[in-house]
Amino acid sequence: MIGLGCDYNFEQWSPDVWREDVALMREAGVGLVAVNVFGWSAIEPRPGEYDFAALDEIIGLLHDGGIRLNLGTGTSSAPPWLTHRHPSVLPVTADGTTRFPGGRQAWCPSSPVFREHALRLVGQVAARYGDHPALELWHVSNELGCHNALCYCEASADAFRVWLRGRYGTIASLNTAWGTAFWSQRYSEFDEVLPPRSALSVRNPAQLVDFQRFSSDALLGHYRAEASVIRKHSAAPITTNFMVTAHIRNQDYWSWAADMDVIANDHYLDHRLADPRAELSFAADLTRGLAGGRPWMLMETATGAVNWQPHNLAKEPGQLLRNALTHVARGADTICFFQWRASAQGAEKFHSAMLPHAGTGTALWREVLELSAALGKLGEVAGSTVQADVALVFSWESWWATDTEARPSQDVRYLDQVHAAYRALGGVTADIVAPGSDLSRYRAVIVPCLHMVSDDEAAAIRRYVEGGGTAVITFYSGIVDPDDRVRLGGYPGAFRELLGVVVEEFAPLLPGHELPLKGGGHATVWSERLRLTTATAEATYEDGTPVVTRNAFGAGEAWYVAGGLDAETLQSVVARAAGTRPSTVSKEVVRRGEYVFVINHSDRDVEHPVVGTELLTGRAVDGELSVPAGAVRVVREQSQRKEA
Known part of the structure; x- marks a missing residue:
C-alpha cells in the first residue's frame, strides 16, 4: 500500500478533540501518525520528573483506531528549564551572538550537557514504548540542523579541534591542507584553531569547508547517539527527516544515508524559486538517490500554504494531488503531512494542515479525501522502483565550496547550476548520484558545477566515458581538490584531459550582460577564455570562442558547457549530447x-x-x-x- 500519514501535535488540544481527530483520521484514511516530535517540555516538565499520561492516552486512542505510530524522541527543542539552568547549551553564531530560546532548536549540537539530558529522555521514551504494538517507526529529533547546524561556541570549538585531529593527525598536515602559509595563518598547535568565526576580511575557504564537514558530522553523531539508546529497548526501524530542499545545505546526506533504516524527507514548495515544481521533482529524485533507488517516505509536506516564506501561497485546485503523486511517481511509498489539525496558536498557526481552521466543510478537506482515495487505488505500486538511464551527479561538498566568500562571481551559485542542468533534461527522469558512484549502467551522465572533486571521483567519470558513456560537464567543475586547492595547469583541472580543452582564464559576466552565440542563443553570468586541445567546438560565441565542446575519449565522449547558456540552448545541447527526448513543460x-x-x-x-x-x-x-x-x-x- 501507499501510506498516508501526518504529524499530530496533540499537546495543543483537549482530550475531547483527540477523540474527534482520531475519528476524522480514520475517515481520511490516515494510517501513520507522528507524535511526541516536540514533546519534551510536556513529558519532562521539570528535570528528572516525567509525566507520560497524555502521551499514553493519545497512543492508546490511535492504536484503538488502527493507526500506526511514527514516534518522536521528543528532543528536537529543549524545554525552557534546560536552557535556563544550563545556558551553555544555547547556540552561538559566527559573530559571537548567543541565540536564545523562544523559537526552536535552541541548542548546540556539540553540547555535552544537551546530549546528556536528551539521551536520558530518549531512554525513558524508548523503554516505555519500545515494544508497543502500534509502533511502526522511530523518529529521532526533527529536521536536524534546520536552524542550529552551525554553532561557534566554545563547546563547538573544542569538538572541532577533536574532529580536526582525527582528520589530519598532525598540525603540519592541517597547515598544508588549509594553505596557512598565506596571510600568516600557520598554526603551531591544534589549541590555536578556532571555528571560522566572523572576521574583518574573507575567511580561509578550506577552513570553512572543513567546518561544514565537521558540523554535518556533529549532527550525525547526535542522531547516532539517540539511535543507539533506542536500540537497547526496541527493534523497530529508526530514521530522522532529511531536508532535501533548496534552502537547506548544511548536511551532507550522502554520509548520513547508511545510518537510516528508512530514508525520509521533508519537502515544501518554495515560491522564492523560479520553478518550484521542477525543484519538487529534483528533490524527490535526490531523495530516491539517497535511498539507493529503493522506495522512501515523504515525512512532511503541506496541503497548502506554509508559514515561513515571504509570500505563502495556497495551492491551486488539484495541485495537492499532483504534488503528492509526483513524489509517489519518483519513489515515495508514504506521503505524510505537517500537520493534521491547523494550529490555533504558535509560530505555525497559519501553516496549512489536513484539517484546516475552517473544518471539514471545505474544498481543502475534500481534496484530502480525494488524495486518500487515489493513494488507496495505487497500493500495487508500492515497492516498485523508478527506471532511469540518465544520472546527474550532486555534491554537498561542491555546494559548500562553490558558494564560499571569495569566488570569481557571486552570481554563480551551485544549486542554481544544478537546477538549470536538471531542467535542461526536459522532464527526462534522472537518478541523482553521489560523486564517485558507479555510472556504468547509465547511457548519459550530467555533471553540473562539480567544483570540488577528488581524484577518485574524477576517475570514476573518466572510466565511465572510456567505457562508452557520454558525460556532459558544465563550467566551474573540476577546479579544486578536497582541500579546496586549485588544480594547476589550466582549468577545468581534474577534467582537462577528459574534455580536451584548456581554460586559460575565467571571464564572468556582469549582471544583465549577454554574450550572443553564433546561430542563436546566448550566455549570461559566465564565460571562459578557452582553447581546444583534442576537442571540437559544437557552439561558439560570435567572436569564435568555443562555448560548447565535444571530445572523443576512449569508447565514449565528453561534452563541456563553458558558459551560462540560456535555458532553451542548454536543453538543446543536453538533448544532442545525451540523446534525450524532452517532454513538454506541461x-x-x-x-x-x-x-x-x-x-x-x-x-x-x-x-x-x-x-x-x-x-x-x-x-x-x-x-x-x-x-x-x-x-x-x-x-x-x-x-x-x-x-x-
Whole structure:
C-alpha cells in the first residue's frame, strides 16, 4: 500500500478533540501518525520528573483506531528549564551572538550537557514504548540542523579541534591542507584553531569547508547517539527527516544515508524559486538517490500554504494531488503531512494542515479525501522502483565550496547550476548520484558545477566515458581538490584531459550582460577564455570562442558547457549530447516499474501513448491515454506486465 500519514501535535488540544481527530483520521484514511516530535517540555516538565499520561492516552486512542505510530524522541527543542539552568547549551553564531530560546532548536549540537539530558529522555521514551504494538517507526529529533547546524561556541570549538585531529593527525598536515602559509595563518598547535568565526576580511575557504564537514558530522553523531539508546529497548526501524530542499545545505546526506533504516524527507514548495515544481521533482529524485533507488517516505509536506516564506501561497485546485503523486511517481511509498489539525496558536498557526481552521466543510478537506482515495487505488505500486538511464551527479561538498566568500562571481551559485542542468533534461527522469558512484549502467551522465572533486571521483567519470558513456560537464567543475586547492595547469583541472580543452582564464559576466552565440542563443553570468586541445567546438560565441565542446575519449565522449547558456540552448545541447527526448513543460511523465505516471500541469487535456490499465479510473487504455487538465493518471503498462 501507499501510506498516508501526518504529524499530530496533540499537546495543543483537549482530550475531547483527540477523540474527534482520531475519528476524522480514520475517515481520511490516515494510517501513520507522528507524535511526541516536540514533546519534551510536556513529558519532562521539570528535570528528572516525567509525566507520560497524555502521551499514553493519545497512543492508546490511535492504536484503538488502527493507526500506526511514527514516534518522536521528543528532543528536537529543549524545554525552557534546560536552557535556563544550563545556558551553555544555547547556540552561538559566527559573530559571537548567543541565540536564545523562544523559537526552536535552541541548542548546540556539540553540547555535552544537551546530549546528556536528551539521551536520558530518549531512554525513558524508548523503554516505555519500545515494544508497543502500534509502533511502526522511530523518529529521532526533527529536521536536524534546520536552524542550529552551525554553532561557534566554545563547546563547538573544542569538538572541532577533536574532529580536526582525527582528520589530519598532525598540525603540519592541517597547515598544508588549509594553505596557512598565506596571510600568516600557520598554526603551531591544534589549541590555536578556532571555528571560522566572523572576521574583518574573507575567511580561509578550506577552513570553512572543513567546518561544514565537521558540523554535518556533529549532527550525525547526535542522531547516532539517540539511535543507539533506542536500540537497547526496541527493534523497530529508526530514521530522522532529511531536508532535501533548496534552502537547506548544511548536511551532507550522502554520509548520513547508511545510518537510516528508512530514508525520509521533508519537502515544501518554495515560491522564492523560479520553478518550484521542477525543484519538487529534483528533490524527490535526490531523495530516491539517497535511498539507493529503493522506495522512501515523504515525512512532511503541506496541503497548502506554509508559514515561513515571504509570500505563502495556497495551492491551486488539484495541485495537492499532483504534488503528492509526483513524489509517489519518483519513489515515495508514504506521503505524510505537517500537520493534521491547523494550529490555533504558535509560530505555525497559519501553516496549512489536513484539517484546516475552517473544518471539514471545505474544498481543502475534500481534496484530502480525494488524495486518500487515489493513494488507496495505487497500493500495487508500492515497492516498485523508478527506471532511469540518465544520472546527474550532486555534491554537498561542491555546494559548500562553490558558494564560499571569495569566488570569481557571486552570481554563480551551485544549486542554481544544478537546477538549470536538471531542467535542461526536459522532464527526462534522472537518478541523482553521489560523486564517485558507479555510472556504468547509465547511457548519459550530467555533471553540473562539480567544483570540488577528488581524484577518485574524477576517475570514476573518466572510466565511465572510456567505457562508452557520454558525460556532459558544465563550467566551474573540476577546479579544486578536497582541500579546496586549485588544480594547476589550466582549468577545468581534474577534467582537462577528459574534455580536451584548456581554460586559460575565467571571464564572468556582469549582471544583465549577454554574450550572443553564433546561430542563436546566448550566455549570461559566465564565460571562459578557452582553447581546444583534442576537442571540437559544437557552439561558439560570435567572436569564435568555443562555448560548447565535444571530445572523443576512449569508447565514449565528453561534452563541456563553458558558459551560462540560456535555458532553451542548454536543453538543446543536453538533448544532442545525451540523446534525450524532452517532454513538454506541461506534461510530466515518470516510469516506476511497470507503472507510467502522467501528470498534467496544464489547463488543457494532454495525450500520452501507452497501453494498459489506468489505476485511478479503472479504465483500459488502448494506445492513447487522455489526461484531463490538471489531472494525474497512472497506467499499469500491459506490455511490461506480459514480459514480467
